[in-house]
Amino acid sequence: MKAVHFGAGNIGRGFIGALLSQSNYETIFVDVNAELIDELNDKGAYRVELAGTDDSIEVTNVSGLNSLEDEEKVIEAIAEAEVITTAVGPNVLPMIAPVLAKGLLEKNSNGIVIACENMVGGTEILKNHVIENLDEEQKEWISDRISFPNAAVDRIVPNQNQKDPLTVMVEPYYEWVVETSSINSELPDIKGITYVDDLTPYIERKLFTVNTGHAVAAYLGKYNGYLTIKESLDDSNIKNKIQGALSESGGVLIEKYGFNPDEHQDYIDTIISRFENPDLSDEVTRVGRGPVRKLGPKDRLVRPALEFIRLKKEEPAHLAEVIAAALDYKNEEDPEAVELQDLIREKGKISAFCEIAELEKDHPLVQSVEKYLV
Numbered sequence: 048m049k050a051v052h053f054g055a056g057n058i059g060r061g062f063i064g065a066l067l068s069q070s071n072y073e074t075i076f077v078d079v080n081a082e083l084i085d086e087l088n089d090k091g092a093y094r095v096e097l098a099g100t101d102d103s104i105e106v107t108n109v110s111g112l113n114s115l116e117d118e119e120k121v122i123e124a125i126a127e128a129e130v131i132t133t134a135v136g137p138n139v140l141p142m143i144a145p146v147l148a149k150g151l152l153e154k155n156s157n158g159i160v161i162a163c164e165n166m167v168g169g170t171e172i173l174k175n176h177v178i179e180n181l182d183e184e185q186k187e188w189i190s191d192r193i194s195f196p197n198a199a200v201d202r203i204v205p206n207q208n209q210k211d212p213l214t215v216m217v218e219p220y221y222e223w224v225v226e227t228s229s230i231n232s233e234l235p236d237i238k239g240i241t242y243v244d245d246l247t248p249y250i251e252r253k254l255f256t257v258n259t260g261h262a263v264a265a266y267l268g269k270y271n272g273y274l275t276i277k278e279s280l281d282d283s284n285i286k287n288k289i290q291g292a293l294s295e296s297g298g299v300l301i302e303k304y305g306f307n308p309d310e311h312q313d314y315i316d317t318i319i320s321r322f323e324n325p326d327l328s329d330e331v332t333r334v335g336r337g338p339v340r341k342l343g344p345k346d347r348l349v350r351p352a353l354e355f356i357r358l359k360k361e362e363p364a365h366l367a368e369v370i371a372a373a374l375d376y377k378n379e380e381d382p383e384a385v386e387l388q389d390l391i392r393e394k395g396k397i398s399a400f401c402e403i404a405e406l407e408k409d410h411p412l413v414q415s416v417e418k419y420l421v
């Protein structure tokens with residue numbers, strides 16, 4: 048069995064690639080990072096270390112293709128693969144869509160594409176990019192043969208600082224949930240996947256708890272001069288604010304999906320203890336990366352804040368404070384952080400926020416954020 052995985056980065060190697068290998072797939076990684084691709088082809092294997100344990104997984108039967116230089120080979124690999132997965136980041140999905148479309152059109156059997164990105168409806172969005180330049184006949188062909196199920200993935204994989212460029216250290220915890228309703232062939236037998244009929248409660252619970260809490264730690268941590276998520280959590284003031292923000296997003300999730308409040312609190316507590324893992328060093332700049340995306344209307348801060356106002360008719364004070372801290376986020380090495388600060392210089396914080404979050408200035412969330420601006 049063959050799998051093609053776009054993105055040989057942290058989650059690609061440390062999570063998806065490892066599970067594909069453990070499920071006996073030959074996995075071909077496609078990436079733009081020439082060093083990683085050369086290493087994968089030289090070694091054909093790499094190690095995933097489980098932080099805080101002596102355990103590791105030897106990931107074998109892997110190789111790499113450079114998506115900038117090897118287009119014909121990428122198309123051929125996609126045509127032969129049963130499963131195609133991605134972990135490239137939401138903004139990169141439109142860039143991989145053209146080659147993915149070419150490869151899928153070459154297939155003579157059914158296939159499944161799963162985007163493993165932190166976003167609601169990620170695979171569906173990728174599918175729309177894939178089919179946007181196809182003619183009607185090609186669209187029908189793809190819709191008949193290729194399944195595009197949405198997915199939620201959860202495992203903290205920090206940026207790596209290892210001697211070996213392929214070795215990756217991950218937290219032992221993981222969750223990979225895939226929606227069955229849009230799969231029109233046999234479900235792939237991949238270790239670790241939980242199949243569900245309706246992904247919405249799972250992806251929202253994950254994004255608006257793990258990623259909302261993480262964003263609080265990153266933006267308040269950066270504002271307070273901390274370098275890592277662990278340092279942020281060691282500050283009891285920030286830890287309380289994470290609890291506060293997750294009570295706001297949790298209130299929304301409990302109301303929308305009928306989660307048991309005690310069980311949801313246990314979920315929050317587990318996540319906070321994952322952030323405190325002393326064996327992982329995760330930088331606030333990795334977790335806070337891409338602030339324009341993270342301040343978007345459907346992402347981890349604005350979406351739960353808007354729903355809190357709509358359902359609870361109260362001010363989401365903690366989420367508003369974190370949004371204000373995110374508007375202060377500066378990192379010259381992060382193109383979105385530079386874009387955000389350029390926009391703020393041009394328009395001011397509130398107009399920049401309104402533009403990114405697609406809100407009017409008199410919206411209650413905007414007024415709430417304004418109170419916390421520095």
Ligand SMILES: NC(=O)c1ccc[n+]([C@@H]2O[C@H](COP(=O)([O-])OP(=O)(O)OC[C@H]3O[C@@H](n4cnc5c(N)ncnc54)[C@H](O)[C@@H]3O)[C@@H](O)[C@H]2O)c1
Pocket residue numbers: 053054055056057058059077078079080114134135136137139142143163164165200201202203204205
């Ligand atoms: N790291 C985590 O803890 C984690 C956990 C769950 C989900 N995710 C999600 O997984 C995705 C990837 O995150 P990551 O942390 O692995 O990032 P990463 O930067 O480590 O990996 C992304 C990889 O994509 C590659 N890439 C960029 N453009 C490409 C292109 N055009 N074609 C092929 N490859 C390309 C990059 O070179 C890089 O190797 C994101 O959507 C992220 O939200 C990450």
Ligand SMILES: O=P(O)(O)OC[C@@H](O)[C@@H](O)[C@H](O)[C@H](O)CO
Pocket residue numbers: 165200201202203204257258261262333334335336337
């Ligand atoms: O990957 P991002 O940029 O959407 O978010 C940063 C982190 O919150 C994220 O990568 C988490 O580590 C991950 O989602 C845990 O499952």
